[in-house]
Amino acid sequence: MADPNLPAWSEPFTPDARERLVRAAVQRVVDREWAWGGATGAGVKVAIIDSGVEGSHPVVGGRLVSSVAVEIIDDEATIVPDEPIDMYGHATACAGIVVGLAPEVEIYSVRVLGADLRGKGAAFLAGLEWAVEQGVQAMNLSLSSKSERLFPYFHDIVDDAYFKHVSLVCAVNNVAGLSFPSTFASVFSVAAHAIPDPETFFYNPSPPVEWGAWGVDVPIGWKDGGTTVATGNSFAAPHICGLVARILSKHPGLTPFEVKTVLAAIASDPATTTG
């Protein structure tokens, strides 16, 4: 029994708990070969809503096609062209993981983290809205907002994304309290497991986290061409995002609902996966 005081959103994906993830056989109607065999992510646009992707970093593989930033000008969130540099390294890490799984995706970098923290939530919101309008098919959001005031706006944009068939992949935040959009039902919410394999992922039918992907000791690209090893749900989400991009490149036009169905069907078997 898990300690009730722990924010154990990764707990369902631990070796002892995984038997609870076993699903009925009817879920397993397609296999990985059907889902993404031969797929490279070609033709799929993925937005990385984060700290700005470093375009020249080797892990990004030259796949960065657009860089914008959200700046707060006169209290208005405004989209401006951005240099392909990373303020922290985090966006580059996420982009690198996506490209690692789907080497021919097109990366759209939307920098929503900047020096001015006052407009942080509004910038995130505006970046998300902009990316939806660009017609990207998937997005990686390894960040979240806690602003109760912005909740209804996020809700509207996330619904809009869903109906425009944009798969939003969100790292859940292992910290108590309101946090969105990762807690919204239509998004792909992701926590970490510790099996060092980018293609091992689990489907969890119990909220609040639907997906478990590799997020412990993940080798990542970091800022200024650097590399490091990182742990966090931040690095689990882009693994799911990369796999979503693969599926979408082989089966263009799938809705987020359909992508989730395919992912659930080909998720790692919790009964037989070791590690």
Place this chain on the structure above:
Amino acid sequence: MTDPGLTAALQALRQAARRSSVARRFDIDAEQALLQTIVDATVALFEAEASSIALFERDPDRLEFRVAAGAQGAGAIGLSVPPSRGIVGFVFSTGQPLALSDVLSDPRFDRATAERTGYVPRSIAAVPLVDQDQTVGVLQVLDKRTSPTFSLRDMELLAVFARQAAAAIRAARVQRDTHELFRTVLAQIGEGDASEADIEAVVSAATTGLDMDEETPFWQLVDRVAQLRNLSDRELRLVADILEVVAAHASRGRRSV
């Protein structure tokens, strides 16, 4: 100081300051001690070289390291870093817990800041301190002696510690906001004419009176009550019952001793 409005306001402020001072006796020391306990416990639990808590402050936006523990922790205290930099800045800005290991292989890992503390870590884990709907700071831990990396379990334990820290910080912020309120009210009384120094003078005039009260039997009683925090609920109820009788007695008029 002859303006009756100002006199009345000062009277009200004096009363508010008195209450705030009482509250501080209960909370502030406990808050600082609790934050210190959290970093002490973090270091012990993780067998880490250092742990510290940085709190967000405005004008300019910065993260200030307030408490630290561990063999390599002391250098961090008092250090201030912009939220747009480093692991701590990222965790603060995104609210995402994060651990990096083998950070030395990263050529630009906020090394300047690390060097200012006199210690450059090989691994770092950081979690946000979340109070209601905002992030107020970051708890970080450097270099577990037993492992080169941090596990998921480590991250979740750190999040529990962070919750405790956030609760303690919240108590402290209420105190500070009260003092900010005094300053604002005084500034308004002066209709903008009062200089910073004038305001300080009035505030210290109001609080000097309090300090002179320090050793009165009443403040000794406050200190005694503050010491009762660790009593059980049953014992506290007993004390409350006794105090209720005393308070009823007092409300019937001051008694000469």
